[in-house]
Amino acid sequence: MRPLRYSINVTLDGCVDHRAGIPDEELHQHYAASLAQADAMLFGRVIYQMMEEAWRPVARTGEAPAWGAPWMVPFAMSIDAVKKYVVSSTLRSVDWNAELLRGDLGEAVRRLKAMPGKGLYVGGLQLPLALANLGLIDEYEFIVHPVIAGHGPSLLAGLRERAVLTLVDRKEFRSGAVVLRYRGRVPSGTVGP
Numbered sequence: 001m002r003p004l005r006y007s008i009n010v011t012l013d014g015c016v017d018h019r020a021g022i023p024d025e026e027l028h029q030h031y032a033a034s035l036a037q038a039d040a041m042l043f044g045r046v047i048y049q050m051m052e053e054a055w056r057p058v059a060r061t062g063e064a065p066a067w068g069a070p071w072m073v074p075f076a077m078s079i080d081a082v083k084k085y086v087v088s089s090t091l092r093s094v095d096w097n098a099e100l101l102r103g104d105l106g107e108a109v110r111r112l113k114a115m116p117g118k119g120l121y122v123g124g125l126q127l128p129l130a131l132a133n134l135g136l137i138d139e140y141e142f143i144v145h146p147v148i149a150g151h152g153p154s155l156l157a158g159l160r161e162r163a164v165l166t167l168v169d170r171k172e173f174r175s176g177a178v179v180l181r182y183r184g185r186v187p188s189g190t191v192g193p
Contacts, residue, residue: 002120005138006128006139032078035081036078042084042112043084043127044127086101110136138185139182143178144179159186163186163187
């Protein structure tokens with residue numbers, strides 16, 4: 001069974017607004033390497049559309065985005081190449097190496113996890129919360145930035161059951177950001193409908 005890993009940038013005060021972090025070259029290299037090792041990514045509609053709009057054009061041209069730097073291109077190539085599964089009840093179709101996941105979320109993700117491979121990745125807010133509440137996330141990777149945002153959505157707000165995680169790896173970046181990787185799951189037997 002391949003593991004489902006949740007990775008997200010978070011500030012010291014728990015904010016997970018992508019605009020509050022400070023993405024730099026080292027962070028993009030980390031994510032590009034992680035994606036190169038993934039069999040697929042799971043996206044909700046909002047994150048899928050946001051990532052497609054930002055990174056697909058960069059991968060097509062192989063040139064830095066007008067809003068970014070040349071060191072962002074390898075990340076764009078990695079995310080472009082990886083298989084994507086999109087959870088959405090409103091999208092009729094997807095492309096960009098993507099497939100819609102329909103029906104019961106838990107059953108669909110359990111089927112994906114049962115396939116052979118190295119692992120699946122998920123990012124964002126709402127979809128990971130739903131997956132955590134179903135007890136389906138095996139690893140959590142929090143990239144903690146030395147920033148206090150003072151606003152924004154917070155990490156796993158709405159989690160129904162306490163999760164006790166085990167630290168399995170940590171890595172420090174020159175920026176002061178720290179990657180903390182944990183194993184563990186929210187107990188799925190106590191989650192309501």
